[in-house]
Amino acid sequence: MAAPGLRLGAERLFAMPGVLELLSRSNSTSQAFAEVLRLPKQQMRKLLYPLQEVERFLAPDSRQDLHLRIFDPSPEDIARADNVFTATKGNRIDYVSSAVRIDHAPDLPRPEVCFIGRSNVGKSSLIKALFSLAPEVEVRVSKKPGHTKKMNFFKVGKHFTVVDMPGYGYRAPEDFVDMVETYLKERRNLKRTFLLVDSVVGIQKTDNIAIEMCEEFALPYVIVLTKIDKSSKGHLLKQVLQIQKFVNTKTQGCFPQLFPVSSVTFSGIHLLRSFIASVTGNLD
Ligand code: GDP
Numbered sequence: 638m639a640a641p642g643l644r645l646g647a648e649r650l651f652a653m654p655g656v657l658e659l660l661s662r663s664n665s666t667s668q669a670f671a672e673v674l675r676l677p678k679q680q681m682r683k684l685l686y687p688l689q690e691v692e693r694f695l696a697p698d699s700r701q702d703l704h705l706r707i708f709d710p711s712p713e714d715i716a717r718a719d720n721v722f723t724a725t726k727g728n729r730i731d732y733v734s735s736a737v738r739i740d741h742a743p744d745l746p747r748p749e750v751c752f753i754g755r756s757n758v759g760k761s762s763l764i765k766a767l768f769s770l771a772p773e774v775e776v777r778v779s780k781k782p783g784h785t786k787k788m789n790f791f792k793v794g795k796h797f798t799v800v801d802m803p804g805y806g807y808r809a810p811e812d813f814v815d816m817v818e819t820y821l822k823e824r825r826n827l828k829r830t831f832l833l834v835d836s837v838v839g840i841q842k843t844d845n846i847a848i849e850m851c852e853e854f855a856l857p858y859v860i861v862l863t864k865i866d867k868s869s870k871g872h873l874l875k876q877v878l879q880i881q882k883f884v885n886t887k888t889q890g891c892f893p894q895l896f897p898v899s900s901v902t903f904s905g906i907h908l909l910r911s912f913i914a915s916v917t918g919n920l921d
Pocket residue numbers: 754755756757758759760761762763804863864865866867898899900901902
């Protein structure tokens with residue numbers, strides 16, 4: 638993370654007219670993030686910190702249960718994370734290979750993060766949004782019924798690997814469960830599992846199976862709430878509070894802070910990039 642002197646939390650970001658100047662002096666400022674900082678204040682807050690944005694609509698007593706700022710990167714950290722996700726000559730971001738079995742998985746030494754979730758939860762859209770600063774990357778989608786679902790590996794420069802796991806659902810074959818389970822249990826360099834939950838419908842039965850798997854293997858994991866643009870504020874708040882309560886009372890390995898995102902409006906995408914960069918040791 639940035640030196641304490643440079644650290645500007647979400648609150649202070651909006652109070653500091655000089656933040657753009659500060660960032661433009663920094664070598665690590667990404668063009669994309671500089672554009673975000675030029676947005677009107679409220680639009681910027683919604684885009685960068687969707688959870689803190691919903692906080693405004695909560696009664697004070699329910700605010701206490703919501704973990705909003707456990708991960709609260711400075712604007713400089715967000716800019717650095719965007720750079721990690723930007724494809725350049727010196728930072729190649731590429732699809733590596735796919736595998737149906739863990740023993741076919743590429744042997745990549747870097748820290749790894751994986752994305753799991755029910756079919757249709759918005760996983761491919763989210764991975765595409767995360768890789769929007771590397772437009773050459775092709776996020777493969779194999780949705781045709783009967784097609785073998787695979788784990789897809791992407792390398793992000795020399796920084797880390799992103800693994801797109803096949804979506805699960807009630808039609809998922811047993812060998813798929815075996816594949817995910819074996820991967821989660823055996824992958825040594827797996828630093829964090831991102832478990833996607835559709836914010837419109839909340840945690841479903843199949844999501845619970847994935848949560849139980851993460852808990853059983855004592856994996857550090859994070860719940861990402863997808864498609865937040867689809868709900869009214871009231872519905873989103875209700876879901877956020879319910880899921881937060883579940884995380885607070887029923888989980889051990891789940892990161893206490895939720896990450897709401899929209900792959901349509903890009904809300905929460907920068908924060909998620911920063912979190913990934915942080916858990917893989919790229920914001921130290
Ligand atoms: P996957 O099966 O988990 O990879 O899901 P997809 O990424 O293919 O998304 C499933 C459907 O949800 C598609 O029709 C997407 O366009 C839609 N979708 C995905 N993410 C979002 C989002 O953030 N907002 C909205 N409104 N729709 C989304």
